[in-house]
Amino acid sequence: MPLKLSKRVKLKLRRFFKTVNFTVFWISMCVIIAFVVFGTVFPDTAQSVFEAIHGFITEYFGWYYLLAVTFFLIFALWLMFSRYGSIRLGAAHEKPEFSFLAWFSMLFSAGMGIGLVFWSIAEPIMYFQNPPMGEGGTPEAAETAMLFTFFHWGLHAWAIYVVVALTLAYFSFRFHMPFTIRSIFYPIFGDRIYGPIGHTIDILAIFATLFGLATSLGLGVMQLNTGLNILTGMEVSVGNQIILIAAITFIAVLSVVSGLHRGLKWFSIFNLSVAVILLLFIFFVGEPLFNLRFLVDTTGSYLQNIIQLSFWNDAVGDSEFQKGWTIFYWAWWIAWSPFVGIFIARVSRGRTIREFVAGALLLPSLFVFIWLTIFGGTALHLELAGAGIADAVAEDTTVALYTTLEQLPWPIITSIVASVLIVTYFITSSDSATYVVDALITRGSKRSPTRQRVIWGINEGAIAAVLLYTGGEQALQSLQTGSITTGLPFSIILLCICYNLFRALRREFDVHGVDPEPQGSGTTEEANPARETGENA
Secondary structure (H helix, E strand, C coil), X not given: CCCCCCHHHHHHHHHHCCCCCHHHHHHHHHHHHHHHHHHHHCHHHHHHHHHHHHHHHHHHHHHXXXXXXXXXXXXXXXXXXXXXXXXXXXXXXXXXXXXXXXXXXXXHHHHCHHHHHHHHHHHHHHHHHCCCCCCCCCHHHHHHHHHHHHHHHCHHHHHHHHHHHHHHHHHHHHHCCCCCHHHHHHHHHHHHHHCHHHHHHHHHHHHHHHHHHHHHHHHHHHHHHHHHHHHHCCCCCHHHHHHHHHHHHHHHHHHHHHCHHHHHHHHHHHHHHHHHHHXXXXXXXXXXXXXXXXXXXXXXXXXXXXXXXXXXXXXXXCCHHHHHHHHHHHHHHHHHHHHHHHHHHHCCCCCEHHHHHHHHHHHHHHHHHHHHHHHHHHHHHHHHCCCCHHHHHHHCHHHHHHHHHCCCCCHHHHHHHHHHHHHHHHHHHHHHHHHHHHHHHCCCCCCCCHHHHHHHHHHHHHHHHHHHHXXXXXXXXXXXXXXXXXXXXXXXXXXXXHHHHHHHHHHHHHHHCCXXXXXXXXXXXXXXXXXXXXXXX
16 A cells, blocks of 8 residues: 555655755665665675775776866966956955854865864874885974875865866856766766766765764864863763764754854854864974974975976886875765865855965965974974884874874873864864755755754764674775775766866856956856756756
8 A cells, every 4th residue: 555645744755855856865865874774784795895896996086086186276277367367256346254263264165174183193103103215203294294184274275176166156146057076077977967977976975075074073083082081081982982973963053043044153153263272282292393483494394396296197116005005095085075075166256266376275285284283293392302103193093183182282282272172173074065065955045944854964873873883893894995996987087177167267268357247147045946857857
């Protein structure tokens, strides 16, 4: 017997799916459930399968990743200095939607926030112990460690985000296309983006966003649990980690309900303010002169070696460092590019292309370099003096930050501040991902019901909690590896994105001149309804 629904239930379902892309919604849900079940019921098998796929990609396509990501950086820099830099993402005389501080805070929180807090000490220390070249544990190894940390977190990473964000903002704000990844392909596929091709692109983006965030949330909560264990004696256990996830998710949902211009905006500004306070404290109580000199040294070395590093494939040495770190990072940044790119685009209305690239590529990289030098440089200086940080990190990477803070004045206060920073970065990351997934599910609508964003916000925390409970860290890492495998198809999408943007910019500039009015029809808040007729075909 077919299931009969009451008129009231049918009405509620009709209202729910009024702004929802039915096809993308259900396929995404099925894929998510299937991968969660696979990762939790068969964590060992999932880990083996995903690692085998990722190993194949890094072994045979590592050279391709290096060339692709280097091209993205060159393309982004060229756009900033080209004649197209004066084109505004919106109307010709439109003012930016957010202040510069709010804009930078939100894009930085979405782009790196929590990862930078976690790895700013652990990664340089790990490279210091096992450098890609030379002997470990030496002053030379410390310099090499910071150089490669700069390389992995600097210009190349942000260039990937810039390509996606700038292209989406351009097509959405100037041509009023739906605020989804598929819109970028309108110059190639035309109205076919509203069919299976576009659905596939958006489903890949949802997959990478949800699993990337869920695995980062789960693994990051382990670090937070470690910090609370040091501060309060809280037991490090899966149960406590699930409680932390629930609490963070609850706050994140409240922030989502309050809206983009209130909750997320003010949380992001708060994040950046706390981060700067902690940064200045460590700088002044640590080794300020050493860190200043170290920043100049490493920045100079980075600029001198950026071309060589960009193309270094270690073909002769064939070490595992390049595959395990550089290619891993490039795949991870690419996999995260739909999430971060869509969100950065969403908050960048009214800025010129030149201002956008400078603010989303150069300034974040500079801030990252300063952050890495002060945190990582302080840890390396202490380690060279025999602090024992490397031994602690070798046993557990989650203790790197707290072990370093214990070597400085007021360790309890700074550890509390660091824990608060981790929590608030999780909240902003969860909020950002919720807005992105909601946009992909609702055809780019900016006026979808709040309950839909609440549902996706809860789902993000639920996925992380289920994986932790059933499969633990291994299940989280297996799905993280699985989400990274999407980096290969997305890199091809990114190359197409560059071509589409260049072709559209050249045509608009040549036909209409510098900074013309936006083209197309429809409103600035919603996609043109006429272009959505193929959505349910």
